[in-house]
Amino acid sequence: MEGEKPAVICNVEAEAALIGGMMMDNDQIERVAGIVKVEDFSDPLLGRVFKTICYLRNTGEAANPVTLQDYFADEKTVEYRSPTDGKLQTFHLIQFLISLCAPVLMLNVVSMAEQVRMLATMRRAAERADEMIHSLRSLSYDDDMTVEQVVSSAAASLLSEIEHISAVKVQRASTIMGKVRERQNRTLNSGAAGLECRHLPELTDLLGPLEPEQMTILAGRPGMGKSLVAQSIAWGVARNGHPTMFISEELGEEALGMRLAADITHAMGEPVAFRDIIRGSLTHNDLLTIDAAAEKVDGLPLYMVAPKNRSIDEMEARIAQTNAALRRKGQKLALVIVDYLQLLKVAGKSRMDPR
Numbered sequence: 001m002e003g004e005k006p007a008v009i010c011n012v013e014a015e016a017a018l019i020g021g022m023m024m025d026n027d028q029i030e031r032v033a034g035i036v037k038v039e040d041f042s043d044p045l046l047g048r049v050f051k052t053i054c055y056l057r058n059t060g061e062a063a064n065p066v067t068l069q070d071y072f073a074d075e076k077t078v079e080y081r082s083p084t085d086g087k088l089q090t091f092h093l094i095q096f097l098i099s100l101c102a103p104v105l106m107l108n109v110v111s112m113a114e115q116v117r118m119l120a121t122m123r124r125a126a127e128r129a130d131e132m133i134h135s136l137r138s139l140s141y142d143d144d145m146t147v148e149q150v151v152s153s154a155a156a157s158l159l160s161e162i163e164h165i166s167a168v169k170v171q172r173a174s175t176i177m178g179k180v181r182e183r184q185n186r187t188l189n190s191g192a193a194g195l196e197c198r199h200l201p202e203l204t205d206l207l208g209p210l211e212p213e214q215m216t217i218l219a220g221r222p223g224m225g226k227s228l229v230a231q232s233i234a235w236g237v238a239r240n241g242h243p244t245m246f247i248s249e250e251l252g253e254e255a256l257g258m259r260l261a262a263d264i265t266h267a268m269g270e271p272v273a274f275r276d277i278i279r280g281s282l283t284h285n286d287l288l289t290i291d292a293a294a295e296k297v298d299g300l301p302l303y304m305v306a307p308k309n310r311s312i313d314e315m316e317a318r319i320a321q322t323n324a325a326l327r328r329k330g331q332k333l334a335l336v337i338v339d340y341l342q343l344l345k346v347a348g349k350s351r352m353d354p355r
Helices: 012-024 026-033 044-058 065-072 093-101 109-137 147-163 173-177 179-190 201-207 226-239 253-267 274-279 284-298 312-327
Strands: 077-081 088-092 244-248 302-305 335-339
Touching: 012 026, 012 044, 012 093, 012 109, 026 044, 026 109, 044 065, 065 093, 077 093, 088 093, 147 312, 173 179, 226 244, 226 253, 226 302, 226 335, 244 312, 253 274, 253 284, 253 302
Parallel strands: 244 302, 244 335
Antiparallel strands: 077 088
């Protein structure tokens, strides 16, 4: 209802049970610490207890109600809102810590930690959305930020929160070496180790396929053809059925179209000279060849954007929008090419990001 305070996305019972489980079985502390962080706890007191438990473990000490109370010496009593009835109650510190252990019998601590982390991510995402709504409502005509910039900044913030869902795991060296076998199996199943541009076989033979989840930088002096090569890679990868996005911060749509037309007609065996395209001296047959090339490209999963002078946040938002549309078809972007990184702007400070 209007005027009511929205419910906080959290499960204080799960947070309390997680703390109790860590005290009951200290061997679970490292596993939990790899999943959740102090700021993931909605209850500040439980967050402080979690931080102290991790500290004790790192120093080689046992973490239990008796050892923990020494680190809260200034607090003989604590106020804690019961997750069952919501009432604020006063406990002696040792009594409070013991009470956290009492209900813990057979608890899957890792699953509980994952739930706490997931709820924390949802909570922060909701906060980012509220900030966006507030910024849009307070936006004025003389404001330096546009509506698009506010929404793009919010989208980037939401994406950064979602990325934290996957915890980084420390692996044994033998496990990492096992990735070689996984790669070989993946190569045998897919027929390729990565993304190949068969349009430029010499380049693929020289450098190998583009590796998934890696950033590849193409460098060279001005005027050496970096943009043209990058564009050829983009449509060559898309030609193999891999959804590809090409973001040009340097060229506009017309310049992109001219280069693409020359490149694809050449690949078709009916080359239309770029100099004729740029001079506007195309023959009727040239135009028909370019039309045929456009039809050929129309069926490829190739998405081109020429935003010019946009920020990194806006670029990330555009990528996320394209990926969301592809996911509805059961696909996702396999390759994103940015031409070129130096031209991207870092969004300035705003009400949504005071850092």
